[in-house]
Amino acid sequence: MKNKNAVKMQVQCPMPKLDFDVITLGHGSGGILTNKLLDSGVFDLLSNPILNERHDGAFIEMHGKLAFSTDSFLVSPIFFPGGDIGELAVNGTVNDLAMCGAIPKYLSLSFIIEEGLKMTEFWKILTSIKFACEKAGVQVVTGDTKVVEKGKGDKIFINTSGIGTIHPQANIRAKNIKAGDKIIVSGNIASHGMAIMSVREGLDFDSEIKSDTTNLNHTIIKLISEFGDRIHLLTDPTRGGIATVLKEIALSTEHGIAISQNDFPIDIQVHSACELLGLDPLYVANEGLFLSFVDASIADDFLQLLQEDENGINAKIIGSVVSEHPKQVIMESAIGGKRVVSMLPGEQLPRIC
Amino acid sequence: MKNKNAVKMQVQCPMPKLDFDVITLGHGSGGILTNKLLDSGVFDLLSNPILNERHDGAFIEMHGKLAFSTDSFLVSPIFFPGGDIGELAVNGTVNDLAMCGAIPKYLSLSFIIEEGLKMTEFWKILTSIKFACEKAGVQVVTGDTKVVEKGKGDKIFINTSGIGTIHPQANIRAKNIKAGDKIIVSGNIASHGMAIMSVREGLDFDSEIKSDTTNLNHTIIKLISEFGDRIHLLTDPTRGGIATVLKEIALSTEHGIAISQNDFPIDIQVHSACELLGLDPLYVANEGLFLSFVDASIADDFLQLLQEDENGINAKIIGSVVSEHPKQVIMESAIGGKRVVSMLPGEQLPRIC
Numbered sequence: 001m002k003n004k005n006a007v008k009m010q011v012q013c014p015m016p017k018l019d020f021d022v023i024t025l026g027h028g029s030g031g032i033l034t035n036k037l038l039d040s041g042v043f044d045l046l047s048n049p050i051l052n053e054r055h056d057g058a059f060i061e062m063h064g065k066l067a068f069s070t071d072s073f074l075v076s077p078i079f080f081p082g083g084d085i086g087e088l089a090v091n092g093t094v095n096d097l098a099m100c101g102a103i104p105k106y107l108s109l110s111f112i113i114e115e116g117l118k119m120t121e122f123w124k125i126l127t128s129i130k131f132a133c134e135k136a137g138v139q140v141v142t143g144d145t146k147v148v149e150k151g152k153g154d155k156i157f158i159n160t161s162g163i164g165t166i167h168p169q170a171n172i173r174a175k176n177i178k179a180g181d182k183i184i185v186s187g188n189i190a191s192h193g194m195a196i197m198s199v200r201e202g203l204d205f206d207s208e209i210k211s212d213t214t215n216l217n218h219t220i221i222k223l224i225s226e227f228g229d230r231i232h233l234l235t236d237p238t239r240g241g242i243a244t245v246l247k248e249i250a251l252s253t254e255h256g257i258a259i260s261q262n263d264f265p266i267d268i269q270v271h272s273a274c275e276l277l278g279l280d281p282l283y284v285a286n287e288g289l290f291l292s293f294v295d296a297s298i299a300d301d302f303l304q305l306l307q308e309d310e311n312g313i314n315a316k317i318i319g320s321v322v323s324e325h326p327k328q329v330i331m332e333s334a335i336g337g338k339r340v341v342s343m344l345p346g347e348q349l350p351r352i353c
Numbered sequence: 354m355k356n357k358n359a360v361k362m363q364v365q366c367p368m369p370k371l372d373f374d375v376i377t378l379g380h381g382s383g384g385i386l387t388n389k390l391l392d393s394g395v396f397d398l399l400s401n402p403i404l405n406e407r408h409d410g411a412f413i414e415m416h417g418k419l420a421f422s423t424d425s426f427l428v429s430p431i432f433f434p435g436g437d438i439g440e441l442a443v444n445g446t447v448n449d450l451a452m453c454g455a456i457p458k459y460l461s462l463s464f465i466i467e468e469g470l471k472m473t474e475f476w477k478i479l480t481s482i483k484f485a486c487e488k489a490g491v492q493v494v495t496g497d498t499k500v501v502e503k504g505k506g507d508k509i510f511i512n513t514s515g516i517g518t519i520h521p522q523a524n525i526r527a528k529n530i531k532a533g534d535k536i537i538v539s540g541n542i543a544s545h546g547m548a549i550m551s552v553r554e555g556l557d558f559d560s561e562i563k564s565d566t567t568n569l570n571h572t573i574i575k576l577i578s579e580f581g582d583r584i585h586l587l588t589d590p591t592r593g594g595i596a597t598v599l600k601e602i603a604l605s606t607e608h609g610i611a612i613s614q615n616d617f618p619i620d621i622q623v624h625s626a627c628e629l630l631g632l633d634p635l636y637v638a639n640e641g642l643f644l645s646f647v648d649a650s651i652a653d654d655f656l657q658l659l660q661e662d663e664n665g666i667n668a669k670i671i672g673s674v675v676s677e678h679p680k681q682v683i684m685e686s687a688i689g690g691k692r693v694v695s696m697l698p699g700e701q702l703p704r705i706c
Binding site: 024025026028029030031032033034035053054055056057058059060061062063064065066067068069070071072074095096097099100102106108109110111112141142143144146147148149151152153154157159161162163164166172173174235236238239240244248252283285342343344345346347348350351 | 377378379381382383384385386387388406407408409410411412413414415416417418419420421422423424425427448449450452453455459461462463464465494495496497499500501502504505506507510512514515516517519525526527588589591592593597601605636638695696697698699700701703704
């Protein structure tokens with residue numbers, strides 16, 4: 001899937017011939033060079049009627065309940081197995097909107113580029129952004145390009161912010177969680193973090209560990225259309241991993257969370273890599289993964305529908321909301337003991353997204 | 354005004370006692386330290402019911418025509434005469450929305466912090482953000498905090514994105530410009546750029562040159578309420594200065610623009626500083642300044658109302674839209690000659706906003 005996209009990009013979006021190879025401070029001046037950079041194909045690549053107005057902001061029309069989200073992406077390296085910073089930046093904000101029960105519509109796109117970034121790298125990122133937007137069904141409608149001196153940034157940082165329309169049947173709030181709710185993870189855990197880590201550490205496995213970055217919005221909307229407000233909470237466990245997000249949720253309610261270590265789906269190679277590096281996969285970052293807190297009455301049907309989706313093949317019920325041990329996450333370990341789960345204590349993997 | 358705000362901030366928002374002095378990589382982990390940082394007073398300072406939900410995105414309700422804008426701010430130094438990066442980040446996006454004819458409502462706030470930033474500096478920036486939001490009447494409803502390693506950033510970069518509701522009488526588009534329209538500048542030019550430049554170059558003047566950063570939205574809404582769609586275009590000439598933005602506008606229409614060098618209001622000290630450094634003030638960045646293209650029939654009344662506003666005391670008519678020399682900006686110089694005005698050619702002042 002990822003490879004097919006890469007080929008499609010190369011064929012459909014060859015980089016235009018330019019009289020510059022690298023991005024310089026002048027490209028962030030707001031003057032001739034900035035216009036030259038944007039007119040070199042950036043606007044053409046992301047073209048849509050709203051963006052093409054090129055005003056100080058975008059003119060859009062929306063009605064009713066909306067979700068609004070922002071994220072800055074500074075993953076290192078910017079290209080990694082399974083994706084790159086451009087795709088990550090689109091999917092990250094698309095997924096945050098989806099976790100609110102929203103249909104993502106419009107994105108803003110803001111670059112902070114370190115001078116010296118190769119145009120070939122920038123173009124590759126731009127084409128990733130284009131295809132990630134098409135796949136998610138969103139449009140970049142407004143943007144910003146800034147350049148910092150060498151040594152004051154690191155190749156490229158990207159901020160995306162996004163707006164979406166809340167699905168009419170959605171009612172996703174932490175306060176809707178109740179004891180008895182089942183907690184479902186949509187797939188194999190810890191893939192994104194270990195993909196980045198394996199590149200950084202130069203680890204060599206039988207087959208490459210790939211990031212799970214993808215857009216989850218179509219999957220989420222299918223589930224909300226079917227189950228409506230019996231889906232109580234959705235969240236994507238990115239930085240800090242599943243353990244951190246579960247603890248945050250427990251703290252924000254009056255309930256406890258009980259999970260079972262045996263139930264977590266994980267790719268065997270990712271598991272090995274975690275063991276090799278002494279990392280607990282529950283604290284490793286995910287990207288194309290989400291947790292659902294659903295009414296127990298729909299849990300099996302929800303799981304079945306999710307498993308039929310390309311983003312939920314490995315989905316599993318991993319635990320439930322309990323009235324015991326309020327604000328605590330307790331995990332039954334693989335060997336039967338029980339352990340209190342806390343948030344990620346320090347910094348495990350800096351620059352993971 | 355600025356000083357009064359600074360005193361108000363110190364009195365009303367003392368920094369809470371913390372057991373850390375600087376921001377570390379762990380504060381960007383998404384785990385315990387990130388939560389600790391945000392709970393140390395950040396959420397309290399910017400508190401509102403939408404932000405306080407602390408979900409992956411904000412839940413908001415809006416109807417009709419909206420404006421959506423984004424900007425990343427990486428000004429150096431982060432504290433400068435007349436303002437700081439926090440205030441700039443709020444005002445910049447608020448003003449971009451105002452230039453669309455919108456009433457700004459909601460902001461996202463995303464930090465990219467270099468490890469080692471002092472908490473006292475971060476707190477000062479946060480309080481600036483708080484007061485700038487209050488002054489503009491906007492709420493921060495969603496955010497993100499990331500930390501990069503020492504030497505991979507520069508103290509702090511801030512992205513703000515914003516959403517506003519288009520004023521019902523506004524119709525602000527470059528295509529609405531017509532020959533005969535008068536062009537009005539709202540005040541003294543080049544102040545922001547020269548405030549930054551004078552700090553960097555260590556220039557000493559009789560009195561300090563201050564940035565003009567401020568929110569323009571209340572001023573703009575007053576003008577739109579009075580003159581409606583006879584205001585054809587609004588734009589704030591930030592990076593690249595007035596020359597660049599006028600040239601961009603000329604290029605986007607079939608008209609020409611004629612301006613007169615004598616008519617540009619400029620503070621005498623700013624003018625001296627520009628001469629000293631060999632800079633053309635037309636290319637120097639502004640922040641709390643805007644250009645209006647208005648129907649000739651309302652030009653005098655528009656100017657009068659603007660001059661009664663605290664943000665328009667020095668407003669002047671600087672030129673007009675002409676049917677001659679399409680896509681060109683021609684300036685009558687102080688000594689009577691004529692000169693073609695182009696965009697800023699290279700990079701005059703990097704990291705100006």
